[in-house]
Amino acid sequence: MEAPTKGSLTVGRLFGTDGVRGLANADITAELALDLAVAAAHVLGDAGAFGTHEGRPVAVVGRDTRASGEFLEAAVVAGLASAGVDVWRVGALPTPAIAFLTAELDADLGVILSASHNPMPDNGIKLLARGGHKLADDIEDAIEKRMNEEWTRPTGASVGRVSDHAEGAELYMAHLLSSVPYSLAGLTVVVDGANGAASYVGPEALRRAGATVVEIHTSPDGLNINDNCGSTHLGDLVSAVRQHGADAGVAFDGDADRCLAVDASGSIVDGDHALAILGLAMRERGALAHDTVVATVMANLGFQLAAQAAGLTVVETAVGDRYILEAMRVGGFVLGGEQSGHVILAEHATTGDGVLTALHLLARVAQSGRSLADLASVVQKLPQVLLNVRDVDRSRVTSDPVLLAAVVDAEGELGRTGRVLLRSSGTEPVVRVMVEASTPEQAEEVAQRLAAVVKSTLG
Numbered sequence: 001m002e003a004p005t006k007g008s009l010t011v012g013r014l015f016g017t018d019g020v021r022g023l024a025n026a027d028i029t030a031e032l033a034l035d036l037a038v039a040a041a042h043v044l045g046d047a048g049a050f051g052t053h054e055g056r057p058v059a060v061v062g063r064d065t066r067a068s069g070e071f072l073e074a075a076v077v078a079g080l081a082s083a084g085v086d087v088w089r090v091g092a093l094p095t096p097a098i099a100f101l102t103a104e105l106d107a108d109l110g111v112i113l114s115a116s117h118n119p120m121p122d123n124g125i126k127l128l129a130r131g132g133h134k135l136a137d138d139i140e141d142a143i144e145k146r147m148n149e150e151w152t153r154p155t156g157a158s159v160g161r162v163s164d165h166a167e168g169a170e171l172y173m174a175h176l177l178s179s180v181p182y183s184l185a186g187l188t189v190v191v192d193g194a195n196g197a198a199s200y201v202g203p204e205a206l207r208r209a210g211a212t213v214v215e216i217h218t219s220p221d222g223l224n225i226n227d228n229c230g231s232t233h234l235g236d237l238v239s240a241v242r243q244h245g246a247d248a249g250v251a252f253d254g255d256a257d258r259c260l261a262v263d264a265s266g267s268i269v270d271g272d273h274a275l276a277i278l279g280l281a282m283r284e285r286g287a288l289a290h291d292t293v294v295a296t297v298m299a300n301l302g303f304q305l306a307a308q309a310a311g312l313t314v315v316e317t318a319v320g321d322r323y324i325l326e327a328m329r330v331g332g333f334v335l336g337g338e339q340s341g342h343v344i345l346a347e348h349a350t351t352g353d354g355v356l357t358a359l360h361l362l363a364r365v366a367q368s369g370r371s372l373a374d375l376a377s378v379v380q381k382l383p384q385v386l387l388n389v390r391d392v393d394r395s396r397v398t399s400d401p402v403l404l405a406a407v408v409d410a411e412g413e414l415g416r417t418g419r420v421l422l423r424s425s426g427t428e429p430v431v432r433v434m435v436e437a438s439t440p441e442q443a444e445e446v447a448q449r450l451a452a453v454v455k456s457t458l459g
Contacts, residue, residue: 015140016426018320019126021115024068028123030075033113037079039146040109040127043139045083050108056160060105062090062098062168063113064197064255067222068123072113076125081160082153085109090168092220094197094256096353097172099132103350104171106130114197117232117253117340118428120225132350134322173205179348180359181285182367185210189362190240190249193218194230198256202355206250209359210366214244226253231260231341231354238266248365248372250358257321258341259354261361263373271341272303273376274361278343279312279335280378281364287334287347288312294327294336294344296320297421301436302381303339310378320426321352382418383440385447387433392458394424397431406453410435410446418443420450431458 014020020036022028041057044050050057059080063069069092077087085108090101095112102110110128118124127135127143135143189211193199199218207213216236217229229236231253241249241262248269249262261269269277275293282288292313295303299316307314315331317323321344324336328346337343342352349356365372397403403422410420418437425432433451437443 014144018116018322018426019112019124021118021122021124023121024066024072024123028068028072028125030071033072033075033125034079035147036125036143037076037111038083038151039143039149041080041083041085042146042151043142044109044129057085057108058088058105059085059109059111060088060090060098060102060107060165061111061113062093062101064095065092065195065199065220065222065225066115066120066123066254068121069113070222072123072125076111076113077162080109080111081162083160084154084158085160087160087162088165089162090165092197093168093172094201094252094353094355095126096257096349096351096356097168097197097201099128099351100172100175100349101132101165101168102128102130103132104175105165112255114255116255116257117226117230120223120227134325134351169201173201173208175348176205176356176359177208179356180209180363182363183210184359184362184366187248187362187366188212188214188244188246190214190216190237190244190246191218192216192230192234192237192240192249192251194226194252194254194256195220195224196226196230196252196254196256198252198355202252202256202358205355205359206362209362211362214240214246216240230254231258234260234262234268238262242266248362250361252354253341256354257352259343259357259361260341261358261372263376264371265373267373269361269372269376271337271339271343272300272381273379274341274343274357275299275335275337276303276306276310276379277364277375278345278360279307280310282335283312289332289334292331292333294324294331294333296324296338298339298434300339300379300381300384301419303379306379319423325351382436382438383443384434384436385440385443387447387451388425388428388430389433389451389454390430392431392454394429394431394458396458397422397424397454400457402457403453406450410450414442414446420446422450422454
């Protein structure tokens with residue numbers, strides 16, 4: 001009989017930019033989850049990362065609403081407990097809530113079962129260090145190397161104990177609400193929960209902050225997460241905002257570390273707009289450290305120009321919240337984020353937090369007396385086209401001479417009114433082709449042309 005598979009993700013390629021992700025029960029298996037949990041317990045224990053909870057390490061484990069999260073959670077909990085770690089299960093909560101609870105409960109480790117905005121069949125495992133911070137790359141590498149090793153198992157009273165922590169949602173919402181500087185009374189807001197982890201806490205937090213809330217896609221059944229809803233599919237949100245005459249709408253992704261918004265007319269307010277709105281608001285009250293915002297290379301050129309005109313400095317990083325967080329830590333900055341709506345308010349969170357972002361955006365609307373559309377108008381975005389090219393050799397995206405020559409030609413054609421960015425995704429098996437230009441037609445034509453070159457040269 002053949003040995004059962006432990007998943008197709010191999011050592012050396014396990015951790016991406018945001019944990020381990022893949023197709024649940026094919027790439028991300030129960031066996032892999034258990035082995036990863038055991039290895040994490042061993043590496044962190046040996047590194048002295050565990051504190052003292054009556055002499056025992058403690059982990060917080062939570063998930064989003066995917067059906068596969070149920071068995072993966074069980075496997076992670078089993079692995080940790082078998083390695084002598086006590087486990088608090090917090091259930092289906094947003095990624096930022098689990099990060100917050102890891103710090104709030106003084107846990108030694110946080111584990112999140114989620115594939116964020118990916119389709120329902122995917123899932124992932126993200127590990128957090130004490131304080132709710134992402135693990136360093138060298139720690140992830142060490143965990144990878146120690147998977148499947150032989151080890152001496154604790155027995156008797158030395159095995160970990162497992163318990164449910166039912167107060168997690170209330171603790172998290174209390175934390176969020178304590179950060180909101182103004183009441184949202186008088187605002188009507190549509191909330192799209194993506195049938196995900198913020199389906200309850202998202203609308204409820206906005207309601208407790210004073211807003212009148214209309215809910216859509218807040219009935220998760222384990223299968224409908226991100227299914228034509230949430231921050232990656234804004235059509236229903238736009239329709240609902242118009243139908244209800246709402247002041248704004250907000251949409252989260254599956255694990256609610258992102259938030260995109262729409263104004264009263266249904267126009268999209270993305271992460272670039274949010275960074276500008278929040279950055280100017282924070283500078284106004286003296287809370288924007290060094291008058292600086294951290295953004296990625298994917299930020300629209302229009303955002304860069306708006307920040308420059310407003311006297312804000314923009315520090316640019318590679319795509320991925322770990323790079324934003326590192327730049328914020330090194331520079332002592334307090335605001336950073338991505339066009340996708342992944343916004344980090346370091347004064348209140350250790351990771352992107354969609355519900356927190358929504359609360360602060362709407363608080364700015366309430367405080368200023370201006371519409372969301374008016375606030376967002378500070379950023380005049382250049383037309384941008386983003387294409388994903390699948391089934392190609394992603395390792396050569398920065399080295400293939402034919403592709404590099406095509407990029408140079410495209411950049412020469414666009415001149416100072418546009419730009420090109422090609423990169424291998426850290427969360428999906430695709431090459432992303434991004435083009436900005438002075439007109440939508442030019443952006444589309446150049447992007448399609450480059451995507452065809454990627455396919456022909458790397459396919």
